[in-house]
Amino acid sequence: MDVDAYLDRLGVGWPAAADLATLRLLQERHLTAVPFENLSIHLGEPIELDEEALFDKVVRRRRGGFCYELNGLFAALLRELGYRVSLRAAQVFRPDGTLGPPLDHAAVVVELDEPWLVEVGFGRFARHPLRLSGVDAQADPEGEFLVLDAPHGDVDIVLNGKPQYRLERRPRPLADFVPMAWWQATSPLSNFTRSLTCSRPTSQGRVTLSDERLIETVDGVRHELRLTSPEALRTAYRVYFGMTLTRLPVPPGESPLTSTAARPETAVNVP
Known part of the structure; x- marks a missing residue:
């Protein structure tokens, strides 16, 4: 290593x-x-x-x-x-x-x-x-x-x-x-196949991107923003989590053809 x-x-x-x-x-x-x-x-x-x-x-x-x-x-x-x-x-x-x-x-x-x-x-x-x-x-x-x-x-x-x-x-x-990691990643009964999440603690609380919802808790106060474009989602992953994604994950229950990643972009500002 x-x-x-x-x-x-x-x-x-x-x-x-x-x-x-x-x-x-x-x-x-x-x-x-x-x-x-x-x-x-x-x-x-x-x-x-x-x-x-x-x-x-x-x-x-x-x-x-x-x-x-x-x-x-x-x-x-x-x-x-x-x-x-x-x-x-x-x-x-x-x-x-x-x-x-x-x-x-x-x-x-x-x-x-x-x-x-x-x-x-x-x-x-x-x-x-x-x-x-x-x-x-x-x-x-x-x-x-x-x-x-x-x-x-x-x-x-x-x-x-x-x-x-x-x-x-x-x-x-x-x-x-x-074996259990495989089950978690593939079973329709697994919480991980039924949800899409990215989360980490911050100095003032926590920031989470759950499907298209950006949730930030600061000093106990929750703020939520729905991101409606692929570019806004990519920006959020990069700014809040340091990840540069070449393609976006498909939310549970959606197909690649109907997911946010395939929809026309609309303007949503993410700091």
Whole structure:
């Protein structure tokens, strides 16, 4: 791995030590620099859980990705920097409180003086590492987190009283997630095939491009703008997410012939 290029993508220099302070900085910078996005699914691009392919996508092509891609590649970077790292599988809680399938999510655990949960691939989540052995509430810019015991030695990660996912204790190689990544990218039951999103936190909140809606939250105030032309969408991807797209993803439920990318352009200004 070209560690210098990856660190440059994050806007940081080579760290002096593989410690908690550096881990915290790397997580924060990764979240703000590399968007959580599922564009590949709607561009017809394969999801390849291979370190070289992920590096090419995230670092060379300056794209983002979803959990298996972002956390998988970030784990590889942390190993190169001297951290003891493992991937862990998780089941994501649905809105109704039931659990999704096994290996629904891939998370990163770093062993320092104690285990820390590091997350750069779950959309809105902790901006800082979380103590997995912590019994008290942990404050974070995104809210208050709890780590609770769950059946079979697993742990539940809870944000502001709402369970987010159930984390396994068992380490997993990235290859274990390949079948579920394929399902997430192809099944009509997957949230990723039914939605189109690109999102990252900012210093004042969060910015998200969901289908044709540009949503920016600043100091708790939500602003929404509908982008009605291909040029406006390309500009938004470039300005807000640093991505230059030669073609646009097709929103769920639309065909390439009727999607925004094929419609005549109208004037929409994006700063």
